[in-house]
Amino acid sequence: MTIRRPRIYGPVRARVLAAFAAGVLLLALPGCFGTQIYPNLQEHRITLRSGDLEASGVAFITPSTVTGQEQEKQVVALTFADGLKRERQGLRVVTLAETLGMINQAGLADAYKLMYDDYRDTGLLSGNVLQRIGAATGTRYLALLKLQGFGQGAKERFGMLGLRIVETQYAHVRLFFQIWDSNDGTIAWEGTEEMRLSLDSVKEEPVTMRTMLEHTARDLIAKLP
DSSP states (O other): OOOOOOOOOHHHHHHHHHHHHHHHHHHHOGGGOOEEEEEEEEEEESSOOTTHHHHHOEEEOOOEEOTTOGGGHHHHHHHHHHHHHHHOTTSOEEOHHHHHHHHHHTTOHHHHHHHHHHHHHHSOOOHHHHHHHHHHHTOSEEEEEEEEEEEEEEEEEEEETTEEEEEEEEEEEEEEEEEEETTTTEEEEEEEEEEEEEEEESSOOOOOHHHHHHHHHHHHHHHOO
16 A cells, blocks of 8 residues: 655645745844944034033923934933933933923913924024023923934845745934023033944844934933033
């Protein structure tokens, strides 16, 4: 009696071969996976010195963003505030939510809005309003962030028989960070970073803005005096 082995036809055969090839390829490429980060960071120390932030505290005010990213303002401020609390535990940090509440309680909402309208045109923050915000929050320094650009995407790196095996997920972000002195209305420190990140993965999970902001926040905070 002859026992015949079942044959695999058509699409089923293609799927089996693709799965087998994918397994072989993944075993053969253990060193091809990883994360590449390309940061480009600049800073400018003006009057801020070591110990100043710890002595006087810092409050976050509303970030500015490029058109189309307005909904990300709170995420940007929250990520940096969390980073400062984690990296500088001796520093009093007033979050954006706390700052806005104190501004409302002090009756500064209209003056605050007008200051931002002027800032979009001039890049200046009113010294008088900054002093009042500093008094309301009990801090001398005010942190202003600007999200200047963010993008993300993916491209296939390895594929076989129509099956996507490995994707390179990538993202880039450009962010500007300033510390203003509410006592005299001047910029005490500023820094900017443009970062590109790429990640090889078998999962279709994009590199999130939160991930990029966390990397950028860590780098810029490390440069603060």
